[in-house]
Amino acid sequence: MTILFLILGLIAGLIAGLFGVGGGIIFTPVLFFLFEQAGIPNSVPWAVASGLMCTWITSLASVVRQYNQQHLFVKEGLLLGFFGALGISLGKWILLSPYYSRTEFIIVFSSLLFYSAVLMFMRGRKTETHTQETPEGSSPLFSPKQASITGIIGGGIASLAGVGGGGTMVPIMNLFFKQHFRKAVSISHLGMLTMITVGVLQLMAEQPELNGSGQSLTQWTLGFVDLGAVNSMGWTALIGAYGGAWLNHKVPRHYLQLGFGLLALIMGTRLLLTL
Secondary structure, three states, rough: OHHHHHHHHHHHHHHHHHHHOOOOOHHHHHHHHHHHHHHHHHHHHHHHHHHHHHHHHHHHHHHHHHHHOOOOOOHHHHHHHHHHHHHHHHHHHHOOOOOOOOOHHHHHHHHHHHHHHHHHHHHHHHHOHHHOOOOOHHOOOHHHHHHHHHHHHHHHHHHEEEEEEEEHHHHOOOOOOOOOHHHHHHHHHHHHHHHHHHHHHHHHHHOOOHHOOOOOOOEEEEEOHHHHHHHHHHHHHHHHHHHHHHHHHHHHHHHHHHHHHHHHHHHHHHHHOOO
């Protein structure tokens, strides 16, 4: 099983780095399939919590990279993270409630994948001349009101789907609040790191046995986080992410966007077929 985790983590990181997305959209469905195949009771919280922990590792690497590039928006990112923590806390309550089961998780995550696919297909059809933005310095102020809307929505989706929330928060900041794309990505990275920290700590403090979910894939668990799976997948994903980021500069952007759209479409369809 450890070898499988290492390979899957490497592949997930490669895909995340290649297509420029957060790892959660890859980690969580892969973990969900593994928990399902192993017959783990109440597999959704395990997949969400462990997927968020893997995403935390890749988010930390992204924040460090932004800091080294002197492109880290600390005030805005922490503000977003504060409201994101509120959203992820509310979402965690729904996640562990009797009203959110395997079926609801599949519907939520499949919808997220189809949304990502449509977004990437639309972007992939545009030429570089149609995607030019105004200079980054001309971006308007990212206000507390904007942060609250973006963070609560992103945090809620993060806890229900086990993703970082960047796929939702970046478009909100970029398209609705007119933040420069690179600035929105940077704010999102720090915001994700902050709110995922809160969400993972809360899920680590839970007692799966009370929900009839004491069994996991490995014996090293803390709350709903399978540390054995995270340790194997998360760190090899970093290696894959660097390789994917290198390939990202070698392949035309519109091919990458179309490729990710196709991947998201296939994964969403595969999830729905398990209903």
